[in-house]
Amino acid sequence: MFDVAVLGAGPAGMAAATEAARRGGRVVLLEESPQPGGQVYRAAPPGFVVPEDADKRAGDALRAALAGSGAEIRTGHRVWGLGGGPLVPQGSPPAPFRVDALAEGAPVTLEARALVLCPGTHERIIPFPGWTLPGVIGLAAATILLKAQGVLPGRRVLVAGAGPLLYAVAAKLHKAGAEVVAMADLATRAEWARALPALAARPDLLARGAAWRAALASRSVPVLAGARVAAAEGGGALERVRIVTATGQTESFDCDALCIGHGLVPATEATRLFRAAHRYDRAAGGWVPVLDADRRTSVKLLYVAGDGGGVRGAAAAPAAGRLAALAALTDLGILSGRAHARARWRPWAEHWRAARTGAAMARMMALRPALVSAIPPETVVCRCEGVTRAEIEAALDDGAAEMNQLKQFTRCGMGPCQGRLCGEAAAELVAIRVGGREHAGFATGRMPLRPVPMEALLGEFDYADIPVPKPAPI
Amino acid sequence: MDAAPGGTILRRVSESLRIPGIARPPEVEFSFDGRPLRAPVGESLAAALMAAGVRRLGEGPGSPRAAFCMMGTCQQCLVRVEGRLVQACLTPVRAGLRVGPA
Numbered sequence: 001m002f003d004v005a006v007l008g009a010g011p012a013g014m015a016a017a018t019e020a021a022r023r024g025g026r027v028v029l030l031e032e033s034p035q036p037g038g039q040v041y042r043a044a045p046p047g048f049v050v051p052e053d054a055d056k057r058a059g060d061a062l063r064a065a066l067a068g069s070g071a072e073i074r075t076g077h078r079v080w081g082l083g084g085g086p087l088v089p090q091g092s093p094p095a096p097f098r099v100d101a102l103a104e105g106a107p108v109t110l111e112a113r114a115l116v117l118c119p120g121t122h123e124r125i126i127p128f129p130g131w132t133l134p135g136v137i138g139l140a141a142a143t144i145l146l147k148a149q150g151v152l153p154g155r156r157v158l159v160a161g162a163g164p165l166l167y168a169v170a171a172k173l174h175k176a177g178a179e180v181v182a183m184a185d186l187a188t189r190a191e192w193a194r195a196l197p198a199l200a201a202r203p204d205l206l207a208r209g210a211a212w213r214a215a216l217a218s219r220s221v222p223v224l225a226g227a228r229v230a231a232a233e234g235g236g237a238l239e240r241v242r243i244v245t246a247t248g249q250t251e252s253f254d255c256d257a258l259c260i261g262h263g264l265v266p267a268t269e270a271t272r273l274f275r276a277a278h279r280y281d282r283a284a285g286g287w288v289p290v291l292d293a294d295r296r297t298s299v300k301l302l303y304v305a306g307d308g309g310g311v312r313g314a315a316a317a318p319a320a321g322r323l324a325a326l327a328a329l330t331d332l333g334i335l336s337g338r339a340h341a342r343a344r345w346r347p348w349a350e351h352w353r354a355a356r357t358g359a360a361m362a363r364m365m366a367l368r369p370a371l372v373s374a375i376p377p378e379t380v381v382c383r384c385e386g387v388t389r390a391e392i393e394a395a396l397d398d399g400a401a402e403m404n405q406l407k408q409f410t411r412c413g414m415g416p417c418q419g420r421l422c423g424e425a426a427a428e429l430v431a432i433r434v435g436g437r438e439h440a441g442f443a444t445g446r447m448p449l450r451p452v453p454m455e456a457l458l459g460e461f462d463y464a465d466i467p468v469p470k471p472a473p474i
Numbered sequence: 475m476d477a478a479p480g481g482t483i484l485r486r487v488s489e490s491l492r493i494p495g496i497a498r499p500p501e502v503e504f505s506f507d508g509r510p511l512r513a514p515v516g517e518s519l520a521a522a523l524m525a526a527g528v529r530r531l532g533e534g535p536g537s538p539r540a541a542f543c544m545m546g547t548c549q550q551c552l553v554r555v556e557g558r559l560v561q562a563c564l565t566p567v568r569a570g571l572r573v574g575p576a
Contacts (some may be wrong), residue, residue: 032546032564039545045516045566047499122547132537134529141544144563149497149521176493236538237529383550384533416549421542451549453558 002028004328005099005112006071006321007079007270010038011314012306013118016063016321020116021071023327025344028110029066030077030101032450036063038120039140040149040314048149054208077101077108080448082273084111086299091170094300102452114301114328117271118321119308121264121285124424125161127381131260135238139165139261146172153178154257158241159186160229161261162367164209169222169259170412171212180221181253184243186262186371187364188226198360202315205357224251228371231259234276263365265424266308266403272445274299280437283363284310286424293321293342294327303328306467311365312351313358319351372428381429382422384415392426396433402441406430416451419443486491490523502569506553520544520551520562523573531562533576539576552576 006017007032017029029036041059044050066073081100088095097115100210101108123140125131137145137153139161146169156179170183199206204294216223226246233240241258243251258440264285268278275297280285288310295303303324306317326344329335335343362384375381377390387410388442395409403426406412413419419426423443430440489523492498498514505511506528513522520541523531531553532539544563551562554574562573 034566044496045518047497047516049497049515051495122545123543129532132534132540134531134538134540137541138543141542144525144544145521146493149518150493150498150515151521151525152491152493153524155490177490380536383534383537383539383548386537416552421548421550441535450546 001096002026002072002110003332003334004028004114004116005030005097005110006098006116006325008038008120008306008308009033009066009073010116010118010120010306010317011041011058011062012120012308012317012321012324013038013116014066014321015318016116016118016325017071017073017228017307018065018069019322019325020329021069023329023335025323025325025332025334027069027071028112029073030079030099030353031073031075032078034065034075036073036075039144044148044150048150050147054204055147058314062384074101074103074108077103078450078452080450080452082115082270082447082449085115085302086274096165097301102456105453105456107456113332114303115356116295116303116305116321116324116328117308117390118304118306118317119267119270121266121307121311122420123261124263124265124286124367125260125421126222126262126368126425127227127325127375127379127422128371129376129379130233130238132380132383133232133234133238134236135234135256136232136258136260139163139169139259140264141348142169142259143172146176152176152257154238154255155179156181156255157257157259158182158184158253158255159259160186160227160241160243162186162263162368163260163261164205164361165171167209167212167216169445171215173259174215174219174221180216181221181255182222182224182243182251184224184227184229186226186228186368188246191364192225194361195364198357201353202357228374229258229260230302262371263367264307264311264362266310267420268308268442269418269449271297271302271304272442273447273449274302274445276302278442281310281436282366282437283359284312285362285365286367287437293323295324296327296331300333302326306393311358311362312355313361316351316358319347319354322347367424367428369428369432371426372425372432375425375429381425382410382412382415384417384421385411386410387412387422389429392429396430400430401434402439403427403430403443404441407443413443418451482521502567504567504569504573505574507575515568516566518544518563519553519555519560519565519567519571519573522567523562
């Protein structure tokens with residue numbers, strides 16, 4: 001039995017596990033990837049040596065601290081099931097949390113008294129005609145491809161969407177030798193001007209942003225502000241992208257890759273599973289668990305740190321992780337109230353500072369309803385099940401009034417991605433009809449949290465093992 | 475599959491998709507749909523296929539499937555390795571890996 005299980009080894013999870021272990025907790029950290037780092041500080045595969053940069057240094061520092069903390073690090077673990085805590089039969093006393101994972105195809109189960117969730121986010125990509133063409137990938141996908149794999153998504157690349165990732169990807173592509181044919185930024189120049197005061201608190205980020213812009217300008221890459229992708233076109237794969245500019249003009253660019261992202265959505269499947277209280281906060285990325293200042297959810301001994309609790313950026317995540325770890329140790333009685341009060345002010349102040357910049361960036365990455373209204377009827381929204389906007393609208397006409405009903409009517413969100421890819425667009429389409437996302441709700445959290453092969457769950461079990469009672473004599 | 479318009483461009487382009495200046499482990503041979511390919515051992519299968527110009531990984535309902543999120547979320551890069559469904563973006567390349575459409 002562990003005192004604290006931390007799920008997810010991004011910046012929040014690494015810091016949470018480090019803090020909890022250093023202060024005497026028995027800690028386990030579970031991560032799906034082969035190495036700690038999360039998406040932002042994702043380590044290159046073993047044997048790959050990528051050039052140093054600020055992100056690699058930040059990631060390496062967190063990894064080094066974690067390695068020396070005494071926390072048990074379990075990478076390559078895909079967590080598919082959670083239980084215990086409040087999920088016990090009515091009338092039973094609260095149980096320790098149970099975590100079910102799959103490690104190299106074998107089932108692993110462990111228990112912990114407290115659970116710190118650091119699930120991060122997934123990328124929001126609002127569908128548009130041609131978004132399913134090979135050659136179209138996410139902005140976050142492009143970052144992983146460029147940073148952790150050292151592979152270009154294409155030779156001639158168009159970068160589109162919203163948020164700082166847009167500039168980061170464009171600059172990285174350019175540096176790596178790809179031709180950036182254009183950048184279509186959903187944000188207008190006025191939006192960036194409004195975000196500037198919050199960015200001023202982080203001169204390092206501001207300098208990085210200026211360097212990115214300068215790099216693009218030096219190659220005279222067209223940067224279209226307030227522009228959106230109207231369509232991706234091509235035969236078997238992407239050949240060109242049509243852009244609608246701020247003035248309503250259409251421009252076409254030949255390219256073999258499109259990197260596009262419309263912001264980040266907190267991953268709330270685990271808190272939904274535990275039936276924790278959530279609230280809809282568009283500026284923080286969408287539905288987020290209700291948290292106190294020390295990252296406690298509404299469920300006893302359940303905590304959330306990092307962007308999974310609302311998008312605030314990688315710089316704010318480690319401080320949030322430490323706050324969650326300190327709260328967990330205190331609630332478990334490992335840390336005294338007085339020690340907690342002494343220890344928490346520093347990460348609290350650090351989080352407050354970093355979150356200010358993070359919040360400004362999150363606002364820029366928030367869902368833009370105009371993108372959803374622009375989805376044509378025949379465009380596929382749910383890729384797993386092939387559900388178009390027209391089919392969703394038909395279900396809404398037939399009376400589907402919230403997300404679970406839409407799922408039952410159309411299978412939208414019922415495929416292997418479990419609604420992670422289509423959920424935002426689908427929920428917004430429901431919201432338009434029912435008067436907001438609060439009414440549209442969200443799909444109930446269900447296990448398995450990730451697809452797992454049946455045979456792995458069955459283990460040694462064989463159908464022949466089922467005891468068959470002898471038939472009664474006639 | 476890449477023989478559609480633009481296919482020739484894709485093939486020419488794919489030769490140089492690996493970014494120079496990164497030290498990589500030695501290349502090993504693997505195959506996709508019977509076609510022999512090479513990639514550094516440990517590179518993600520999704521990245522290796524992309525670098526080899528293989529973008530279309532299968533057919534979904536109503537649209538083709540290709541690597542999309544690269545982080546194990548979207549399930550669009552599902553392929554079959556030795557008879558089992560895996561996400562190409564989470565599967566490292568190993569010598570002799572026989573990969574096929576899901």
